[in-house]
Amino acid sequence: MPRAGLSTAAVVDAALDLIDDRGLDALTLAAVAERTGVAAPSLYKHVGGLAQLRTLMAVRIMEELTERFTTALVGRSGDDAVATLMRTYRRYAVEHPARHAAMPPDPLHDPALASAGARLLEVFLAVLRGYGLEGEAAIHATRCLRAIVHGFASIEAAGGFGLPEDLDTTHEQLIQMFIASLPHT
Amino acid sequence: MPRAGLSTAAVVDAALDLIDDRGLDALTLAAVAERTGVAAPSLYKHVGGLAQLRTLMAVRIMEELTERFTTALVGRSGDDAVATLMRTYRRYAVEHPARHAAMPPDPLHDPALASAGARLLEVFLAVLRGYGLEGEAAIHATRCLRAIVHGFASIEAAGGFGLPEDLDTTHEQLIQMFIASLPHT
DNA sequence: CCTTATGGCTATGGAGATTAGCCACGCCCT
DNA sequence: AGGGCGTGGCTAATCTCCATAGCCATAAGG
Numbered sequence: 001m002p003r004a005g006l007s008t009a010a011v012v013d014a015a016l017d018l019i020d021d022r023g024l025d026a027l028t029l030a031a032v033a034e035r036t037g038v039a040a041p042s043l044y045k046h047v048g049g050l051a052q053l054r055t056l057m058a059v060r061i062m063e064e065l066t067e068r069f070t071t072a073l074v075g076r077s078g079d080d081a082v083a084t085l086m087r088t089y090r091r092y093a094v095e096h097p098a099r100h101a102a103m104p105p106d107p108l109h110d111p112a113l114a115s116a117g118a119r120l121l122e123v124f125l126a127v128l129r130g131y132g133l134e135g136e137a138a139i140h141a142t143r144c145l146r147a148i149v150h151g152f153a154s155i156e157a158a159g160g161f162g163l164p165e166d167l168d169t170t171h172e173q174l175i176q177m178f179i180a181s182l183p184h185t
Numbered sequence: 186m187p188r189a190g191l192s193t194a195a196v197v198d199a200a201l202d203l204i205d206d207r208g209l210d211a212l213t214l215a216a217v218a219e220r221t222g223v224a225a226p227s228l229y230k231h232v233g234g235l236a237q238l239r240t241l242m243a244v245r246i247m248e249e250l251t252e253r254f255t256t257a258l259v260g261r262s263g264d265d266a267v268a269t270l271m272r273t274y275r276r277y278a279v280e281h282p283a284r285h286a287a288m289p290p291d292p293l294h295d296p297a298l299a300s301a302g303a304r305l306l307e308v309f310l311a312v313l314r315g316y317g318l319e320g321e322a323a324i325h326a327t328r329c330l331r332a333i334v335h336g337f338a339s340i341e342a343a344g345g346f347g348l349p350e351d352l353d354t355t356h357e358q359l360i361q362m363f364i365a366s367l368p369h370t
Numbered sequence: 371c372c373t374t375a376t377g378g379c380t381a382t383g384g385a386g387a388t389t390a391g392c393c394a395c396g397c398c399c400t
Numbered sequence: 401a402g403g404g405c406g407t408g409g410c411t412a413a414t415c416t417c418c419a420t421a422g423c424c425a426t427a428a429g430g
Contacts, residue, residue, distance in 0.1 A: 008362060015359060045286075054193060103230060104343075105340050105343035105344075105345040106340075106343050106344045106345040106346075106347070108345075108347040109347065126303040136350055139350045139355075140350065140354060140355045140358050141347055141358075142277040143337075143340075143346055143355045144355065144358060144359050145341060145350075146336070146360060147336035147337035147359065148332060148336055149334035149336070150331055150335070150336070150339065150340060151331070151333055151335040151336020151339070152328075152332035153334070153336060154290060154335065154336070154339065155291075155328075155331065155332060157288050158289075158290035159290075159291045159293050159294065160290040160291040160292075160293075161328055161329065162291070162293040162294065162322055163326065165321055165324045167328075169325060170325045170328045171325075172330060173325050173366075174329050174332065176328060176366075177362060177363065177365075177366040178362065180362075180365065180366065181358075181361070181365065
């Protein structure tokens with residue numbers, strides 16, 4: 001019987017594929033084991049358990065999101081950057097609803113997530129620095145932005161906006177609302 | 186051995202107490218059984234199972250929230266009503282983080298939740314009707330409001346705003362942001 | 371009184387996480 | 401090429417929890 005040749009990264013990959021396919025609730029070590037062609041206990045050679053697998057997944061997701069942001073934001077600033085950030089976040093949540101749901105709301109509380117969480121947060125802060133927001137004002141504005149994008153994406157990804165009216169329109173309205181609240185020299 | 190004299194409502198009460206005490210993750214039929222002084226299988230005489238217990242809890246929570254809104258909103262309209270709605274929602278989520286987290290993002294999709302969800306949604310719509318918003322515009326504004334309050338409350342209730350800056354200030358800023366986006370004659 | 375619907379119990383089984391302990395694959399070194 | 405050994409994978413076993421089945425006694429109503 002040849003070895004499967006697994007690694008921590010491969011397990012995380014399989015877990016992410018799994019939730020993409022079957023939803024966050026389907027995340028179970030048994031299912032990951034099956035997907036990697038291995039018996040469940042064997043996974044413990046690569047990850048500490050279900051809890052640790054979740055945090056490893058969260059790190060990967062936050063890194064992926066940060067990467068998307070930085071790619072999308074090159075050469076942009078001001079209102080353009082804010083709108084791009086919001087649209088990119090929304091697109092990610094729609095494309096990968098399970099990954100979005102797998103992101104912990106409080107990454108800074110867990111040492112294993114703090115670094116990836118801080119890098120993600122830094123993108124938000126950087127975009128707002130373009131408005132001359134510093135210190136406390138920057139914190140408040142970042143929180144507002146975070147609440148808005150997270151709230152909209154959560155509800156949309158969960159299919160919570162039942163009515164047929166165009167969601168793009170709602171989202172653009174939300175973007176304008178936030179931009180209007182920022183200081184424009 | 187005298188009977189415990191349980192009822193569906195009592196089971197839901199115990200479950201709500203349980204998550205208030207020990208968090209949403211602690212919701213387990215075994216724990217509810219212990220709290221009601223009954224063996225776990227006995228709960229099936231009153232609720233269909235864990236899934237149905239969750240929806241019964243969600244109904245209760247949405248009703249409770251609707252009740253709070255209608256009480257807080259009597260005699261208010263316009264910006265005052267919007268601000269009150271947002272503050273009331275936030276207060277509820279802070280006081281009962283687990284109950285807030287137990288609310289499904291898509292109540293209208295489940296027949297058992299649709300009625301309570303629609304009544305809750307109606308409060309939002311009613312507040313915005315005061316601005317002359319009707320039809321599609323009312324839908325978009327309601328979605329924006331919902332995204333904002335849900336996003337902020339989720340992050341705050343989860344302890345996701347790590348920094349020490351005053352959260353009241355952030356929330357008031359969010360209120361102003363939304364109010365400013367509404368049509369003022 | 372006594373009948374009976376029903377609330378509660380024990381027994382059982384199945385999924386899933388996790389631990390313990392074994393074994394063989396296959397890399398690395400000579 | 402041969403051998404050692406680190407390590408990845410396995411089976412067995414335990415624990416928790418949901419869920420179902422079937423028994424029994426309580427307590428309400430005639």
